[in-house]
Amino acid sequence: MDYHNPAECLALLNRLHPVNVDECQGALSAIVCGLLEAMPPPNQHLEVLEAAREQIAFVQDEYARRYAAHPLPPDSEENKTLLTVVALWQALARSYAHIARRDAASGTLEEQGPLLMQRRMHYTGLALLEYLRAHRAVPAGMWADLHECFVVAEQSGRIRVRVNEPRNEVWKAQSALEAYIAVLLIELANPYARSERELQLVCDWATRFAPYCDIGHELDPARPTAYGLDLAMDHALRPVGMLKRVDTVRSFDGTRLASQIQAMFAHLKSGATPASLGLGSDCPIDLARRLLVSLYRPWGLASAGRRFPRRGARGTTSLCGDWLAIGYHVEGRIFEQPRAFSGPKSLRSDISLMTFGERAEEAAPPASLQEREQAAERLGFAGVRWQVADQSVSGFRLRQLKEHERLEHHQLIGICPPDGEHYLLGQISWLMYRADGIMEAGVQILPGLPKVVAARVVTLMAGNRTPYSQAFVLPEVSALKSPPSLVLPHGWYQANRVLELVIDQQLRQVRLLKSLSHGPNFDQVSYEDVAPVR
Template identity: 30%
Template sequence: MTPMPAEAPAAAGGPQSLPFSDAASCKLWLEQVLHSSVTDCHGALFHAVGQLPRSPLRPAVKLESLELMRETVALVQFEHARRCRGKPVPLDAGERAVWESVVALWQAMAAAYESLIADMAGAAPELAGAAPLVCQRALRYTGLAMAEHGRAYHAVTGALWRQLHRLYVFAESAGIATTEVGDAVGRFEPATSCAATYVRALLAQQAQPDALTLQQMGCVEHWLDRWERLVEVSPQPPPASAIPALAVDLTSSKGIGFAKDMPATGVRHLHLEALARTLRHAAVALKQGRTPAELGLGDLPADACEKLLLLLNIQWCAAGTGRLDERTPSGIRVMIFPSIRSIHYHLTGRPFRQPGGAGQGEPVTLTQRSEAMETWLVVNRSVSGFLGLSRDPRTATRVSHSQLLGLQAPATKNLYLGIVQRLVVDEDGGIWAGMRLVPGIPQPAAARVADIATADPDAVKFDRALLLPEDSPRRIPTSIILQPGWYQVNRILDLHTGPAQKIRLRMVLDAGPNFERAGYAVIGS
């Protein structure tokens, strides 16, 4: 479930509860509040921002105070949000409380700036000259609230979409949509406008954050600093093309869609030609040997950067036409095994034992048993993957992006492995996970680092591993799935599947928060 739009906190003790009375005292207060803990500082900022719209301060002082608070808000939000960004879903109670408070402060900032738009039409017509800046700030903080949903793998609410569209409609009607303003807070390129900030929010969501890692989301945010002004928002459609045109319905509760599906009025078309050229040129430059850093694309490895550019080109400029497999509806239920431990336990049917050891294996924990009992619904499937759904509020399985899962339909004996490629919690609390199937039937094994010199007895113990056969059609070698942190190129492992073997790890094929998958070669027994 997603938080309700933030409301300003109720005034405690009336206007005097605002901790400052003008811009100078606001600056002093901000210096003092930074000496408190992150949690206390966050609460103080939320209280002050929420009080501003109803305070008796002159609108010009409110605007100046909000501008002074922006750097501090950005810093505190970043530190506070570390506790919830990228965490497995469903969030636990503490993580959820932090996430809701982070979203609430972004929304409170947007509401405070939007309240100044109303002041311009009433008590403060002198603020009209600041209208482009005020509206851009309200759009920016609305976009940040939306982005915070993505970083926690939650769907953006319809209320946030309506707020974003409403603010852009005001900018258009006031004739200020393309007026340039400066915004250096949390950005590498300060020059922007209301239209560019609106485009930024649209494109950030069209990039499908449910399919991105936190690092990839950060790259997209960085790149949009430079690319947001390449897209024109217009009532007129772009030139005819083989690629379906994209547009946005300003009266809707959602983002970008196909122009052909839009109503006759209230639609704005996206002219993406300049952005498409930029993406193509960047991809070509990478293939020619230039580094991402040289192209202003950050410090991603070149291959990862190229893959992300391709994904963005598909989502932004090719109307999401990258899917190769036909998906068919399904309604089967599958058992979910969320860790190597639970997968191994299910495959062997017994507690893990050290190879060659005598006596009983490890005691089976309650967690292992419960992990082996949870069921999800497969909504649709293709040759390469599944879309799974869990609507049980009591779900014990917390799922991360890129996590390895075991899946088994009750009517079949074989267990399959999948890697979570898409992850989102909808507004009703349902967890949707798109999984890419790993070809082959996994086999249980035990592995340890060979010839390790240590006095720590635990370091020389075997641990659970999974083996996958060679996939010749896809040119994927025989591989082993290990606990995270085990892989090192050319590392030698003792492998036990019955007869003892030694293997040499050769390359990483996949990795996620709960596993590493590596190709290997047998070097002896």
């Protein structure tokens, strides 16, 4: 097969079968790289690239699924897959750039100039976005490459000209400027804090909403939290207050997008479906609402700044993500069915409470944090040590010290601050591997000192014998406007559901009110007392 011949490449495209993804990806890469090396006539080169677009998009998406579900370590086997995907995107971007440069003298493809610029911008952006998808730091130079595409398109005077773009499901068209803005919006959406599904929606919505944003020349010094960017720097948008007043600086305007997001949210509240609004045919309405709320400020208004400033910190912290291990570290003992439970007791409970018909003497739980840590090691509940990079009132930025248990976005974890004696509850805010292979994680602390409680759902059947499950109660923290709450296993929350709790051997019934937060392994909810149980 001669991958330097456009006619043979077109014939091969008709024979490729996407079922064999690896074979298809290899052939497509060979076609793109072979033509880039041979540099055939620009019009023939462009014809092959355009004919291959749908197949390339499908195969690349299938490859990306192999590493998009969890943060991808640089030394993992699937890192080769990431590099393969990025290499093809970059080869496509270079191909369209070469076609534009080689055609500049003859002008044969003069009318295709806007398309060549949009395609180059699109593929340069996709190469960068793969690192966000893999929750990896963007390599040096990739933002600079994207800015270079913008400069070339801006100088042409046709950066706003829309061209046919079937990959844009709503508009079916896109300009080079809109392709550029879409990448900027995705970076603003805190991609390292998104699950695979959420990030895919963010990417789709960025393409959907890019036409409502603009890039200008005038910075507004009266709005230091508004966004801008320096085309000479290797990074994305920054608050205007952080940028120097130089010729390469541009302003970012998302005010029209803010109004659009408000309108979308109003339509969802009035009963419209996400599909009818162009937000995705398979997007649940509750997820659409939640994502719109989280994107409203960064996309439509300005940088929010930090509610609580970070400060440098030293030391290490212990972190655990197993549900029962969290309870052990919080309470200093393994969760057991309360004595008030009238159902069949566990084997462990039988052994620990009775010996030959008499009550056995129970061992007191470890008193100090050090003793609890040592006991946890013996029980298999030991936490993993992380280095504290910095911290604020609301959480920590951590760096891994060694291999750790796999964490998920928004997962509930237990964490002991470097200077603390008690474990707190936290939620994983974001995860990212740095270029040197070190994982960083953001942890948001759930306010209040947690306490382990036993919980079960109240049923209408007499003599409820359902076993209790471990849960946590958090007190009100008025300074942070945080109400008292329960932290329950994932899936337990239903509005107005009544639970029976055992707290300090006292029975209580509570009604669940509102969801405050949730993740793959927990629901945090507000509640109210129903009535004392006698």
